[in-house]
Amino acid sequence: QVQLQESGPGLVKPSETLSLTCSVSGGSINRNSWNWIRQPPGKGLEWIGYIDYSGSTSYNPSLKSRVTMSLDTSKNEFSLKLSSVTAADTAVYYCAREEYDLGSLFFDYWGQGTLITVSS
Amino acid sequence: EIVLTQSPGTLSLSPGERATLSCRASQSVSSSSLAWYQQKPGQAPRLLIYGASSRATGIPDRFSGSGSGTDFTLTISRLEPEDFAVYYCQQYGSSPRFTFGPGTKVDLK
Numbered sequence: 001q002v003q004l005q006e007s008g009p010g011l012v013k014p015s016e017t018l019s020l021t022c023s024v025s026g027g028s029i030n031r032n033s034w035n036w037i038r039q040p041p042g043k044g045l046e047w048i049g050y051i052d053y054s055g056s057t058s059y060n061p062s063l064k065s066r067v068t069m070s071l072d073t074s075k076n077e078f079s080l081k082l083s084s085v086t087a088a089d090t091a092v093y094y095c096a097r098e099e100y101d102l103g104s105l106f107f108d109y110w111g112q113g114t115l116i117t118v119s120s
Numbered sequence: 121e122i123v124l125t126q127s128p129g130t131l132s133l134s135p136g137e138r139a140t141l142s143c144r145a146s147q148s149v150s151s152s153s154l155a156w157y158q159q160k161p162g163q164a165p166r167l168l169i170y171g172a173s174s175r176a177t178g179i180p181d182r183f184s185g186s187g188s189g190t191d192f193t194l195t196i197s198r199l200e201p202e203d204f205a206v207y208y209c210q211q212y213g214s215s216p217r218f219t220f221g222p223g224t225k226v227d228l229k
Contacts, residue, residue: 035218045165045208047218060216094164103152104171105212110164 002027004095004111011117012089018082018116022095029053029071033098034078035107036069038091046091050098051078085118092116122146122213124221132229139196141224143209148189155210156185156194158203159223165208169194196226204228 008020022034036048049059051069059067068081082089092115096107123146133139143154151172157165167176169185172192182197196203209221 044222045210045220047216047220050217058217062216096164102171102174103150104155104174105153105218106155106167106170106176106210107157107165108167108176110166113164 002097002109004097004109006093006095006111006114008093008114008116010115011119012085013120014086014118015084018080018085018089018118020080020093020095020114020116021077022079022111023075023077024097025076027097029073029076029078034071035096035098036080037094037096037107038089039094039113040088040091048080048082048093087118090116090118121216122149122211122219124209124211124219126207126209126221126224128224129222130225130227132227133199134229135199135201137199139194139199139203139226141194141196141207141226143187143192143194143221145190145192145211149211149213151188151192153211153213154185154187154192157208157210158205159208160205168207199226 003025005023012018030053033050033052035050051057066083071078092113094113095111097109099108125144127142154172156169159165173185184195186193206223206225208223
């Protein structure tokens with residue numbers, strides 16, 4: 001059973017960089033694509049971006065200038081950095097595995113999510 | 121960018137009733153690109169349906185998906201107490217790669 005677990009600081013100051021890590025167990029990070037998705041309190045889901053097993057990335061254009069994702073295959077984990085954060089970046093951040101089947105792309109495994117609050 | 125609209129915003133039903141949730145895309149999308157998720161308070165979303173109509177592993181057969189083009193439907197044939205939740209549709213495309221609908225809340229009447 002694949003399991004994902006986010007880890008991060010919980011509280012980030014405005015203008016600073018948010019850093020999160022997703023640890024993957026029960027499966028190898030050397031296949032599939034690995035995604036970050038966020039959800040502001042009481043609101044819907046927003047896709048942030050993905051990194052695939054080769055290190056190729058794709059980001060949401062709305063966040064692209066501030067997002068960097070990376071992969072650490074030795075630790076079986078991947079990471080998100082979001083720079084110049086504001087209160088609008090306060091959200092639960094999820095990591096999720098992207099799967100492909102029958103010509104379809106979807107998220108079959110998710111982390112439990114971690115709340116990141118941007119506040120001074 | 122393809123925008124997904126979900127209706128109704130809230131659906132108030134009783135256990136045993138049928139729930140019909142709609143997801144409409146701003147332009148025609150491939151059926152293979154449409155998925156549905158269920159989210160309960162304090163939990164991560166859970167994959168229900170992918171490819172518009174294929175149930176994910178372990179999903180009960182009371183959940184079914186249908187549709188094509190711009191109009192897609194998630195149907196819960198008989199609501200169980202554990203089905204009261206928020207449901208999101210999701211599609212994948214070119215840019216951004218993934219978008220989600222705003223969600224439909226199914227609550228207890």
